[in-house]
Amino acid sequence: MVPTKQAAPLRMPICDVLIVAAGSGTRFGGALPKQYRDLGGRTVLRRAIDAFRSADGIRRVLVAIDPTHRPLYDHATAGLSLAEPVAGRATRQATVLAGLETMAADPPDIVLVHDAARPLVSQGTIGRVIAALDSAPAAIAALPVVDTVKREQDGHIEATVDRRHLWLAQTPQGFAFNLALAAHRAAADAELTDDAAVAERFGLRVALVYGDAANFKITTEDDLLRAAHLVEAPMETRTGLGFDVHRFTAGQAVTLCGVAIPHDRSLEGHSDADVALHALTDALLGAIGAGDIGVHFPPDDMRWRGADSALFLRHAAGLVAARGGRIVNVDVTILCEAPRIGPHRPAMTGRLAAILEIAPDRIGLKATTTEQLGFTGRREGVAAQAIATVRLPS
Ligand code: MG
Numbered sequence: 001m002v003p004t005k006q007a008a009p010l011r012m013p014i015c016d017v018l019i020v021a022a023g024s025g026t027r028f029g030g031a032l033p034k035q036y037r038d039l040g041g042r043t044v045l046r047r048a049i050d051a052f053r054s055a056d057g058i059r060r061v062l063v064a065i066d067p068t069h070r071p072l073y074d075h076a077t078a079g080l081s082l083a084e085p086v087a088g089r090a091t092r093q094a095t096v097l098a099g100l101e102t103m104a105a106d107p108p109d110i111v112l113v114h115d116a117a118r119p120l121v122s123q124g125t126i127g128r129v130i131a132a133l134d135s136a137p138a139a140i141a142a143l144p145v146v147d148t149v150k151r152e153q154d155g156h157i158e159a160t161v162d163r164r165h166l167w168l169a170q171t172p173q174g175f176a177f178n179l180a181l182a183a184h185r186a187a188a189d190a191e192l193t194d195d196a197a198v199a200e201r202f203g204l205r206v207a208l209v210y211g212d213a214a215n216f217k218i219t220t221e222d223d224l225l226r227a228a229h230l231v232e233a234p235m236e237t238r239t240g241l242g243f244d245v246h247r248f249t250a251g252q253a254v255t256l257c258g259v260a261i262p263h264d265r266s267l268e269g270h271s272d273a274d275v276a277l278h279a280l281t282d283a284l285l286g287a288i289g290a291g292d293i294g295v296h297f298p299p300d301d302m303r304w305r306g307a308d309s310a311l312f313l314r315h316a317a318g319l320v321a322a323r324g325g326r327i328v329n330v331d332v333t334i335l336c337e338a339p340r341i342g343p344h345r346p347a348m349t350g351r352l353a354a355i356l357e358i359a360p361d362r363i364g365l366k367a368t369t370t371e372q373l374g375f376t377g378r379r380e381g382v383a384a385q386a387i388a389t390v391r392l393p394s
Contacts, residue, residue, distance in 0.1 A: 012057055013057075013108075013109035013110050013133070014059050014108040014109045014110070015057050015058050015059060015108055015109065015110045015111070015112065015130060015174075016058070016059055016060045016061070016062065016103055016108035016110075016111050016112075016177075017052045017058055017060070017061045017062065017111070017112045017113075017114060017172070018062050018063075018064065018086075018096065018099040018100070018103065018111060018112070018113045018114070019045070019048055019049060019052070019061060019062070019063045019064070019114050019115075019116050020064050020088075020092060020095055020096060020099070020113065020114070020115055020116060021035045021045050021048075021063050021064060021065050021069075021073075021088075021116035022064045022065055022066045022087075022088020022089070022092070022095045023035065023066075023088075023092070023116075023117070024066060032072075033066075033069060033072070034117055034218055034219075034224065035048075035076075035116040035117060036069065036072040036073075036075075036076060037224060039119055039224065039227055039228060039231060040228060040231035040232060043075075043076040044116060044117065044119045044218060044224075044227075045063070045073070045076045045077075045116045045119070046076045046077065047119035047120070047231075048114060048115075048116045048118065048119045048121065049061055049063065049077065049080065049082070051119070051120075051121050051122075051123070051126065052112070052114065052121075052126065053080070054123070055123055055126045055127070056123075056127065057130055058112075058126075059108060060083060060108070061082060061083075062082070062083050062085070062086060062099060062102065062103060063077075063082065063085045063086070063116070064085065064086040064087070064088050064095045064096070064098065064099045065085045065086070065087070065088060066087075066088050067087045067088070070085075073085060086098050086099045086102050091191070093184070093187070093188075093190075093191070093192060093198065094188070096113055096184060096195060096198075097184040097185065097188060099113075100177075100180060100181045100184055101181070103177070103181075104181060107177050107178070107181075108177050109176070109177060110130070110133050110174055110175065110176055110177055111174065111175055111177045111180050112126070112129060112130070112171075112172040112173070112174045113171060113172060113173050113174075113175075113180075113195045114171045114172040114173075115171045115217060117217045117218045117219065118170065118171055118215050118216065118217050118218070119218065119227065120214040120215055120216075120227060120230060120231070121141075121171075121172065121211075121215045122212050122214065122215065124212065125141045125170075125172070125209075125210070125211050125212055125215055126172060128141065128209040128210060129141055129172050129173070129174040129209055130174060131209075132174070132207045132209045133174050133175075133176065135207075136205060136206070136207040137175065137176045137179050137199075137204045137205065138173070138174065138175045138176070138179070138180075138196065138199040138204045138205070138206040138207065139173075139174050139206065139207040139208070139209055140169055140170070140171070140172070140173040140174070140194075140195075140196045140206060140207075140208060140209070141169075141170040141171065141172055141173070141209055141210070141211030141212075141215065142167040142168055142169050142170055142208045142209070142210075142211055143167060143168045143170065143210065143211050143212070143213065144163075144166070144167050144168075145163045145166040145167065145168060146163075147163075148160060148163060149161040149163045149166060167208055169194050169196060170211040170215050170216075170217075171194075171195075173194065173195045173196050175195070175199060175204075179199070179202070179204060180195070180198075180199065182202065183198045183199050183201070183202035183204065184198055186201075186202055187201055187202065214230055233324065233393040233394075234393070234394050235391045235392065235393055235394060236391070236392055236393075236394035237328070237389060237390075237391055238287040238288065238325075238389070238390050238391075238392055239286075239287055239387060239388065239389050239390075240282070240283045240284060240285065240286025240287030240288070240387070240388050240390075241282075241283055241286055241385070241386070241387055242278070242279040242280055242281065242282030242283035242284075242285075242286060242384075242385065242386040242387075242388075243279055243282070243383070243384070243385045243386075244275045244276075244278040244279040244282065244383070244384055245275065245375075245381055245382070245383045245384075246267040246268060246269050246273045246275045246278075246381055246382055247267070247268050247380055247381035248265040248266070248267060248268070248379065248380060248381050248382070249265065249266055249267070249268035250265065250266065251263075251265055251266020251267075252264070252266065253266060254266055254267050254273075254339065254382065255267070255272045255273065255274045255309070256274060256275065256276045256334060256341070256344070256348060256382070256384075257274070257276045257277060257332070257348035257349075257351055257352055257365065258274065258277060258308070258309070258310050258348070258351035258352070258355065259344055259347045259348045259351055261339050261341075261344050262339070263338065263339040267381070267382060270299045270304060270305060271297075271304050271305070271306065271307040271308075271309050271312070272306060272307060272308055272309050273309075274309035274310075275334070275382050275383065275384045276332050276334055276348075276384040276386070277309035277310065277312060277313050277355075278293055278309060278312065278384070279332065279384040279385055279386040280313055280330055280332055280352070280384075280386040280388065281293045281309070281312045281313045281315075281316045282386070283330065283386040283387055283388035284313070284316035284317060284319075284320060284327070284330075284388045284390070285316050285319070286388070287320070287388050287389070287390045288319060288320055288323060288325065288390065288392065290316075290319055293312055293316075296312070296315060296316075297312055297315075310351075310355050313355050313356070314355055317355070317356050317357070320390050320392075323392055323393070324392065324393045325390045325391055325392035325393070326390065326391050327356055327358050327362070327388065327389070327390050328362065328389040328390060328391055329358075329362040329363070329364070329388075329389050330352070330356065330358075330362070330363055330364065330386060330387070330388045330389075331363075331364030331365075331366075331386065331387050331388075332352075332363075332364065332365050332366070332384060332385070332386045333366045333367070333368060333384065333385050333386070334365075334366070334367040334368075334382065334383075334384045335367075335368055335369075335370055335376045335382065335383040335384065335385070336367070336369065336376050336379075336381075336382040336383070337369050337370075337372065337376065337377060337379050338379065340367075341365075341367035342367070345365055345367075348365055349363050349365050352365070
């Protein structure tokens with residue numbers, strides 16, 4: 001038998017992450033520090049935390065915060081079971097050392113240090129840093145400089161710098177944990193701008209791996225706006241059409257667009273017979289491919305007897321919102337010889353704006369006679385047609 005060499009059992013290194021979120025964000029202006037600002041429905045910090053929590057091979061995420069931000073932190077991390085956050089210190093470097101000292105109680109094999117202000121870090125970047133630590137004591141995400149670099153003196157170019165060996169450092173920056181702790185302890189008196197510089201000073205060779213352009217640091221309002229564009233879901237435009245008719249019956253008022261209008265007849269129907277709201281409800285349902293009003297509110301269901309049709313329209317608007325959509329505009333035309341709509345138009349528009357929760361200038365409302373032709377011309381009933389435009393995530 002040929003003896004075979006036994007392979008060493010593979011063990012994934014234990015990897016913990018320290019997210020540095022202790023900055024006051026003074027460059028940002030405004031009361032709310034940048035890491036607690038909203039970015040497409042989640043705070044900047046929460047996005048950074050979620051990125052690492054969903055990455056492969058991460059055991060634990062620890063966050064360093066300014067203790068005066070505790071309520072903001074608790075709100076941003078609601079529903080997560082994270083270790084008690086570390087209190088930030090006077091400088092970023094001192095904060096990182098405090099975080100590493102905390103981790104030392106149950107040390108990982110490797111540690112990634114990441115700035116909370118880089119919320120759009122990709123799984124690829126995280127994976128590349130971790131993978132590089134297989135063969136290096138330290139590795140950071142970075143991007144090669146692509147623009148020509150000038151050195152300036154008194155507002156003029158002193159020299160053109162050879163950019164071929166220049167990279168821009170990002171985070172995460174990863175380290176063998178024991179070496180990171182030793183390097184930071186040794187550098188406690190130095191003032192360095194990133195953790196790689198601490199490692200370099202300690203004599204470690206630091207590998208460079210590709211980060212990505214979206215992993216930029218949010219420093220200004222413009223950065224936040226740029227990040228917001230990147231996380232925005234692509235939207236598409238949809239339209240839907242609705243049409244409805246109700247016949248006249250004995251009565252003293254008709255309800256149109258949620259407004260009772262005195263008249264010598266009423267409209268007959270299972271609900272309040274608001275023909276305009278029914279047409280508009282169908283238009284919204286049509287725009288999102290959600291059937292028609294009869295599917296959602298069957299006419300044989302006694303619950304809708306005499307119902308305020310605002311209920312139907314609000315339901316349709318709620319379905320649009322539930323899909324992450326919004327109503328761009330609606331336009332309604334009412335066809336009848338009488339009653340006259342004009343005097344009631346402001347009230348009807350206001351009612352539609354209130355039900356749909358959109359601005360009145362996104363609402364069209366018109367009325368026309370049919371020149372005494374057809375059933376509306378013979379005053380047998382009222383017809384309404386409507387169109388709705390919505391924006392939906394595609
Ligand atoms: Mg109807």
